[in-house]
Amino acid sequence: MDVVYFIELAVNGALVGLMYALVALGIVLVFKSSGVANLAQGALAMVGAYVVWWLGSATGAPLWAVIPLGVIAMFFFGRGLERVALRRMVGQPVIMIIMLTLGLEILLRGLAPALWGTLLKRMDIGISQQPLFLGDILVNRAYLVGGAVALVLIALSLLFFNSRQGVVLRAVSDDQIAAWAVGIRVERAISLSWGFAGIAATAAGVLWGSVQGIDWTLSLLLIKALAVAILGGLDSIAGVLVAGIAVGVLESVIPGYVDPLVGGGTRDVVASAVILLTILVRPFGLFGREQIERI
Amino acid sequence: MLSLNNVEVVYDRVFLAIKGVSLEVPEGGMVALLGANGAGKSTTLKTISGLLKPERGEVTRGEVWFKGQNIAGLPAPERVRLGIAHVLEGRRVFEHLTPDENLVAATSMHRDRRRIGALKEMVYDYFPRLKERRSVKAGYLSGGEQQMLAIGRALMTEPKLLMLDEPSLGLAPYLVEEIFGIIQRLHRDGVGILLVEQNAAAALDVVTDAYLIENGRVVMSGKAEALKQNPDIQEFYLGGSGKKDYHAVKHYRRRKRWLA
Ligand SMILES: Nc1ncnc2c1ncn2[C@@H]1O[C@H](COP(=O)(O)OP(=O)(O)O)[C@@H](O)[C@H]1O
Numbered sequence A: 001m002d003v004v005y006f007i008e009l010a011v012n013g014a015l016v017g018l019m020y021a022l023v024a025l026g027i028v029l030v031f032k033s034s035g036v037a038n039l040a041q042g043a044l045a046m047v048g049a050y051v052v053w054w055l056g057s058a059t060g061a062p063l064w065a066v067i068p069l070g071v072i073a074m075f076f077f078g079r080g081l082e083r084v085a086l087r088r089m090v091g092q093p094v095i096m097i098i099m100l101t102l103g104l105e106i107l108l109r110g111l112a113p114a115l116w117g118t119l120l121k122r123m124d125i126g127i128s129q130q131p132l133f134l135g136d137i138l139v140n141r142a143y144l145v146g147g148a149v150a151l152v153l154i155a156l157s158l159l160f161f162n163s164r165q166g167v168v169l170r171a172v173s174d175d176q177i178a179a180w181a182v183g184i185r186v187e188r189a190i191s192l193s194w195g196f197a198g199i200a201a202t203a204a205g206v207l208w209g210s211v212q213g214i215d216w217t218l219s220l221l222l223i224k225a226l227a228v229a230i231l232g233g234l235d236s237i238a239g240v241l242v243a244g245i246a247v248g249v250l251e252s253v254i255p256g257y258v259d260p261l262v263g264g265g266t267r268d269v270v271a272s273a274v275i276l277l278t279i280l281v282r283p284f285g286l287f288g289r290e291q292i293e294r295i
Numbered sequence B: 001m002l003s004l005n006n007v008e009v010v011y012d013r014v015f016l017a018i019k020g021v022s023l024e025v026p027e028g029g030m031v032a033l034l035g036a037n038g039a040g041k042s043t044t045l046k047t048i049s050g051l052l053k054p055e056r057g058e059v060t061r062g063e064v065w066f067k068g069q070n071i072a073g074l075p076a077p078e079r080v081r082l083g084i085a086h087v088l089e090g091r092r093v094f095e096h097l098t099p100d101e102n103l104v105a106a107t108s109m110h111r112d113r114r115r116i117g118a119l120k121e122m123v124y125d126y127f128p129r130l131k132e133r134r135s136v137k138a139g140y141l142s143g144g145e146q147q148m149l150a151i152g153r154a155l156m157t158e159p160k161l162l163m164l165d166e167p168s169l170g171l172a173p174y175l176v177e178e179i180f181g182i183i184q185r186l187h188r189d190g191v192g193i194l195l196v197e198q199n200a201a202a203a204l205d206v207v208t209d210a211y212l213i214e215n216g217r218v219v220m221s222g223k224a225e226a227l228k229q230n231p232d233i234q235e236f237y238l239g240g241s242g243k244k245d246y247h248a249v250k251h252y253r254r255r256k257r258w259l260a
């Protein structure tokens, strides 16, 4: 077995996995503060990419320069979604709220291409196409940048959830009524988490957009993100990190060896297999918080 | 400080849970709200703290005044900022947070970090046991410790009125005594108390005034001393003389129907 080939697959897979983790981060941020599974995160990533592209073409500025603007816009877009749609659902059964987020995902998938055109848009954020060798290993530069950005945002999220505001968000996810009773402005806290989801989505959408271009298929990242979020445990930031790398490596190594034998196509099976196996074997994932039994 | 005026609350637009409740808690007062299961005690507290909405409850009549302001339309977090704290039935601590984090979670109204530190020290001074357990997940604390945490968490908001919903529920007698002792100490330190209890005997020993609520109506109120002497209360809430007089029960049922 060729060790270099294996390492190359694993390293590039891990970097891709970190970018999946970035999409999954948006799911976890929302779940961690409101207990809602945010199935609109794929479409949010797509919208984020479109918005940055549109800001670039409207102003003529280089894309990397308008990314901060796009991030801010999507922060408010995320909060807006919460304000106009989710907030009406307080007190409704969780399944209805999840369906609502899925409805938003489908709506945005249709709406964004309708608004900005269905043709694939190239997204050049200034990452060089030159091959990069680390020792013998060929690394994709776009993946390297993406992985680094993902790591930074995940680390920031970890710090945030240990800050006072972060503790408040975790309290909200534990018990909303008790949170109200101690003066927490629950709606505002949840809205904030959707804003953060918008930020994570934009970062992910732009990084992926720079790899594969922008069209509606960017929103399919939802499947990968779900696999990562579920494997990681839905409410664990550290889980997103580990599960992201795991899914990325599996998705890269397995097809690398199996595809030549079966004629391809195993890549897309990995994420769904991870989702199913996790739910069957370990429903709360690798790092999900356990239900505390009263002693 | 607090007064409820003929308040009526409806759940799900159809179910009338309290029917014209009026009650008062004076500045720094110590008042109990007594009654059997399902009488409307928790509903009354939620009316005051503003927690009816998430349960699809609604005030359909009457007024709630706190410190000269009609608060009926205010969202719950704003009422906390006015000085109303509600310790919920069943404790409801944030289970996946440590006691320390539970306390911090209740400080969203404070800006000053030093003040938060001082408040935490005050809570740990009332409840030294919590300090020992400050970094265990709150879900793993004992029932008594969780009740202490629920009260301590409410204290972080610096309440002028502390409402406690059945703090003795499910606790061993020595813990009930300990918790009631702390409630008395809080009262001495100037916090107004509204104590909801099914355990009337324990409650009437610590409060100065009490209201008795039955089927959503206040059926009796007065000084704790006087209520303790009332034969109906003795019979049905204080365990009476021990023997159950069937005739008296029937009589009382009839009277209740008339009151309802
Ligand atoms: N969320 C709710 N929805 C519908 N009915 C409720 C709700 N909460 C309480 N009730 C009803 O209102 C009445 C009073 O309940 P509650 O205030 O909880 O009584 P208590 O605290 O005195 O035991 C009961 O008949 C109860 O069934």
Ligand SMILES: [Mg+2]
Pocket: B038, B041, B042, B043, B089, B165
């Ligand atoms: Mg009750």
